[in-house]
Amino acid sequence: MNKKIVLYASALMLMIPVPGRFAYGIILTLLFNLVFLAGTSFVFAVRKYITGTMQSVVIMTFLIGMSVFLKDILIFIFPVIVLQLGVLLYFPALSVFILTAVNRKGSSTLQEAISMNMKDSGCFSLFALIYMLLRDIAGYGSISFPGFNGILAVQFINSAKIPFMCFLASLPGTIISSTVMAVLYIHVQKMFTIIERAGITDEK
Amino acid sequence: MLNDANKKTLKEYGIFMAFLCGMLILLMLLTFFAQKFWVSGLRRQVSSVLELYEPGAYTVTDYVSLKTPLDSSAASFVLKNKNGKSKNPVYGIIIRIMTVYGPMPAVFTYDTSQEPEFIGFACLTQDMSDRVKGISLNSTIQYWKKRIPLLFTVAEAVHE
Numbered sequence: 584m585n586k587k588i589v590l591y592a593s594a595l596m597l598m599i600p601v602p603g604r605f606a607y608g609i610i611l612t613l614l615f616n617l618v619f620l621a622g623t624s625f626v627f628a629v630r631k632y633i634t635g636t637m638q639s640v641v642i643m644t645f646l647i648g649m650s651v652f653l654k655d656i657l658i659f660i661f662p663v664i665v666l667q668l669g670v671l672l673y674f675p676a677l678s679v680f681i682l683t684a685v686n687r688k689g690s691s692t693l694q695e696a697i698s699m700n701m702k703d704s705g706c707f708s709l710f711a712l713i714y715m716l717l718r719d720i721a722g723y724g725s726i727s728f729p730g731f732n733g734i735l736a737v738q739f740i741n742s743a744k745i746p747f748m749c750f751l752a753s754l755p756g757t758i759i760s761s762t763v764m765a766v767l768y769i770h771v772q773k774m775f776t777i778i779e780r781a782g783i784t785d786e787k
Numbered sequence: 788m789l790n791d792a793n794k795k796t797l798k799e800y801g802i803f804m805a806f807l808c809g810m811l812i813l814l815m816l817l818t819f820f821a822q823k824f825w826v827s828g829l830r831r832q833v834s835s836v837l838e839l840y841e842p843g844a845y846t847v848t849d850y851v852s853l854k855t856p857l858d859s860s861a862a863s864f865v866l867k868n869k870n871g872k873s874k875n876p877v878y879g880i881i882i883r884i885m886t887v888y889g890p891m892p893a894v895f896t897y898d899t900s901q902e903p904e905f906i907g908f909a910c911l912t913q914d915m916s917d918r919v920k921g922i923s924l925n926s927t928i929q930y931w932k933k934r935i936p937l938l939f940t941v942a943e944a945v946h947e
Contacts, residue, residue, distance in 0.1 A: 633799050648810040649921055655814065658821040662828030667892045669883050697913050723915065732831055734909040743914035751836055752915075753887045775852035 590703060593678040594711040595761060601671055601715075606727040606734040608715025610664060612708045614653050615675035620697065621649050622679050627693045640656055663733050673763040678707075714722045714761075721760075722752030826850045829862040832909045834877045836894040837866075840907045844869060845896070848877055854941045857882070861938075866896060875899045878939065884931055886923045893928070895935060903935040908913065 597615065623649045626638075627644050633641050649754040650673045657665050657672070666671065719727055724740030743750035789797070834847045847868040853863060861882035868877055878897045883890050892910060905928050908916040913931040920928065 600889060602891065623893065629802075634801055637799050637803065641806065644803075644807065644810075648814065651814050652817065655817040655821045658828075659824045662825050663881075663892055664795060664860070665825075665833045666829060666860060666883055667890055667910065671890070732835065736912075738912065741912075741914055743912070743918045749918055754889055755887065 587628075590707055591710055594707050594714070597674045597678050598711050598714055598718075599668060599757055600674075600759065601668065602752070603715065603718030603722045603734060603757060604725075604727045604734060604736075605716050605719040607664070607668060608712055608719075608730045610657070610661070610668070611675060612711050612730055613712055614650070614657075614672065615678060615705055615711075616701075616708060618646060618649050618675050618679050619700065623697055623700045624693060627696050643680060646679055647673070650676040660731065664729060705782070712715050718751070720746055722756070724748060766783075826862065829881050830864055832892065833862075833864055833881050833894055836881075836905070836907050836909050837879060837896075839913065845877070845879065851939075852879060853938050855938060857938060863897075863939075880935060880938075882931060882935075884923070884927045886919050886927060888919050888922075892918060895931065897935050897939065899936075899939070902931045905932065 598608065601611065605627055626642060629641055630638065654665060654672045685755065716726065719725055722737070722742060723738075724742035724745075725736040725738040727734045727736040729735075741747070742752060750782065751760055812820070815873045829848050829919055830850070837845050837847070844893055847864045847871060848867050849865045851863040851865060852858065853861060861880060863878050863880040866879045867876040876899055878899075880895045880897060880903070881892055882895070884893045885891075891908045894906045905920065905924075908919055911919065
């Protein structure tokens, strides 16, 4: 499977069910990166001692444990966001598992393994953050950040008065707009491929 | 007799069990310490939503443990009615409900002699909260209005 598609699909899988606020994007991206970093280090640490099927079981158990651990840590700082996101806070572990399943290359040192995996994680995070920022601006007319007492938002448009923005803020609106953007992206990419091929033919 | 393959399997299972036990102990301890922050953070939220929609009407007091698995997605508190209208206990509940905008923390008040009343959503502006309320009023909000009294049949007040 195309690695890029898996990367973006798992980012969307993580972000679509979440309310379209940038604040939640920051929290989930942070969780994803921490789980990813801890997961990579853990795989490196246990691979000498545990092999075969047992290794996947141990890795999955660790990722779930790590998610619960980070959820508990978040309760200390943002309890209402933990209440709101609920099981969605366990989704980063799933995304990490999918990405590491695609990206299981042998690496000799921990540093090499981290730099290799964190490159994917960086692309994933950037895509997810831009996606959530656009959703926040288009749907809620604001840019929001996680705060001790809920979320802190810089509101520049009262989106509740604009039906189209309300539609974009809803989950069906998000799915439809994301699909339209994906179709447009594929269409533009195809056009560029055609132009590129035509250029090569001319040279010949 | 243990051959090398069995020894290796036993060693792997041993490491896994030790790891699992260590992780469970750590998580239980962390969950225990996080409980206090969970209660105080959600109490602040219930209080601020009540102040926004019904200013000066209630004071949020004791935490009420719901004694159901929903305790991880809801929290309830005893409310002190400042106007002294009701003689029955009044509760303030913050609960995650699914809306067309994704999961939202909804605040209800529940006077045990009446149906629960929806107050508003935390983490949303008043206009946006009213918009989400308009869409969810006949579906999820109605569902939770019927469900909340059932939760309180096993609830137990925790006085701090």
